[in-house]
Amino acid sequence: MNSEDLPELAADIVRRAQAAGAGDAECTISEGDEFSANVRMREVESLKEAGSRGAGLRILIGKHTGSSYTSDLSSEGIERLVKQAVELADVTTEDPHAGLPETDELGSISGDLELYSADVARLGTQLKIETAKRAEDAALGADPRISNSEGASFDTHTGRHIFANSRGFAGAYATSYCALGVSPVAREGDSMERDYWYTMARGYAGLEPAEQVGRIAAERALRRLHAVKVETQKVPVVFEPRTARSLLDNLFEAVHGMSIYRHESFLAGKLGEKIASENVTVVDDATIPGLFGTSPFDDEGVPSRRTVVIEKGVLKSYLLNCYAARKLGLKTTGNASRGLTGNAGIGHGNFFLEQGDQTQEQIIRSVRNGLFVTELLGFGVNIVTGDYSRGAAGLWIRNGELAFAVSEVTIAGNLKDILPGLETIGCDLEFRGAVAAPTLKIGEMTVGGR
């Protein structure tokens, strides 16, 4: 089956499900082609190339749901897909809040969202390998202490996403991206450290120069050498954009509509309250052209939009799909997200903290004694309670300057205090993924060490 026929297949699957007894049905089809080249120590290490596709179906019979998926798009495979979903509606419980979006909630935003760049599919294998080699070479050549490498990779992906439902929605869009990353290893004496840097864009032209990626990766690995463990103490902590972003990941989980209705988030019931410092504004916006969290419609067929989540420290909105919205007596924010099948979950668009006016340098200069975090380890964040405790590595700030490398420490606090404790916001917001934050300074956290 050709790609052009997939929207018709999705509509057909919906019709077949209805014919088999479903009151409502929604079908997702996705297909994609991936390519990946890895080089290590200036030699090709691996090449991978393939394409795949699959279809998912979710149906409702009354208020009972059933779902299924398959990678077999033959007529026999589709027949089984429909039969399996219908069969499962028998074993689920009636759920008064289950259902598709209302017809007037469905739709898609128009205009070119710049999600697909035709050059990605045309890139030659040699160019991809050479680009990865140039990045690794720049890292290896940056300093004699960069004597080893975990390699460099160049990845591309092109895909199509198709969605149709029984309320008349039909939509499709194509996406592409390419990414270049490099992980050099720095060594001096007994100290060995690795770091990485990468660039990612919808098209090849949007990538940062390979040599620059390699040099930054090398600098990052080098500055970690001879790291020490510091004394346990309470100090200001500065997150560089790469680690600050993870605080936004935590915040996303805390405003996730499913966690809210279950009271599984420390932000449940806090709408309209001040939960962060005055200088914090957090936005989810899936409409910004070219970015990685952008799409014309969400995974229930609701148009993408911009939602202000926190405005000047006040919690303004949760992120919702139709189900969570119904549970909370609110309207969907167009944040439905799912893989091929199952009930829709909740995802983010481009989820970011608006930038402030201080440079990273100014922020570091404002700290007499504190930690500049460049790497976080582990999953020690409890969204139910807000308890935050993660492994960290970075650089110690002494009298406003980066003084020496630190590792094998923890940073801990509670998000209920960390968000109001956001003293300073950097002016260096940039999108290296769908979630982004500028440099952030927290007034005080516990650094656990010796």
Place this chain on the structure above:
Amino acid sequence: MEFSESIFAARFQITRQDLERYVAEALSHGGDYADLYFEYLETSSISLDESIVKSATQGVSMGVGVRVIAGERTGYAYSDDLAPEKIRKAARVAAYIAAGPGKPGKYGLHEGVKHDLYPVLVSPTETAFADRVTLVKRADLAARAYDPRIFQVQAVYADNLRHVLVATSDSVLTLDRQPLARLSVSALARQNGGPPQRGHAGGGGRVELGFFLQEKTPEHFATEAAREAIVMLDAVEAPAGEMTVVLGPGWPGILLHEAVGHGLEADFNRKGVSAFSGRIGQKVASELCTVVDDGTINSRRGSLNVDDEGHPTQRNVLIENGVLRGYLQDKLSSTLMHSNSTGSGRRESYAHIPMPRMTNTFLLAGESDPEDIIRSVAKGLYCVNFGGGQVDITSGNFVFSASESYLIEDGKLSRPVRNATLIGNGPEALKYVSMVGNDLRLDEGIGVCGKEGQSVPVGVGIPTLKIDRLTVGGTA
């Protein structure tokens, strides 16, 4: 199982001659080795929330991955369509990695050796859905019945049945049928309008559905999740800094997985990027520590009859009485390191290149009475349950996050403490193990290990362990 009875022969009409031709096609540009990994995966899952079975899903995915190795280079391609022309195309794409004349030769396949570790007659995936739905409903009732302060329960049951076929240019043909099932329960407790706390438990293995009816029932996991949530209602702030840590038996074995397991995977060591590189024969733990990775334990989540390269799994001693003994090897690394595969080549699916991975990783029992271990600690932390962990292979620094732990004061357990991350350095941390309990326990079958974007099921285990020095990341 005979090849002719396999799903690949019966449903997709693939013959031995076809497999031999595909292998030959993969080596048509030269190369040292090629293999095919066919997978047919059926999955189902059922989830309950607010006492409502809100979702039930089933599905199937299938495909074949073709790999060609030429020296240190790997070419890989896959197809989710098992039609002959699609498989041949994948073989030709993978073949590009080798740039040389083809390797003529016949790859007469014969069936390889394998274990029989999960003789499951009817896999859970093949049972009636109604029976499996009962499991999540029972879990919900039991968690709520445990204590009136439990106000939210989620239960997820998931199983899959993976049929695999591996055919290699070493002439080995292996088939396996791999069932896997898991039940997880999460409960939220609250008292007097205060903030909620969560408890979590789960388990399973390569078992029949009867495992959840006789051995580890929904009530077992539900009660455990509810108990943890209730305990945490009284938790105080966790301490911060270096201290003595006692790990309870079972799942806290995630320490080994992070502290030493990943660092001993051969790919990192072949490249010299692991903190353990070049340390075979050196002392990396106290002599009380013997650590093994064993993929041959019956019915365990981390066990496999053969690894995903068609090599039988085995019991591998990683650390013996504190001395580093060996690495976990797959085909590529063992060839390049002039060693042998340890049956550790694993992959997430046909769409992934295999690499060295753990199976069930645990530390052998010692002689101490667990109660004596706690009694010996004047001031410290006792950790019995954990969330996830992570390691930086190169520096060796690892973390794992305690979800249920207690202060130890004067040899006795006192207050429960809030979640805290523990951090240490792999080649150093186990040197501070000063007591090892006689109570080795494996976890209940819940582990998922992620590496370079690939997830595989694993197991861990330890007896009660006393570590004299580890950094605890609390706030107090």
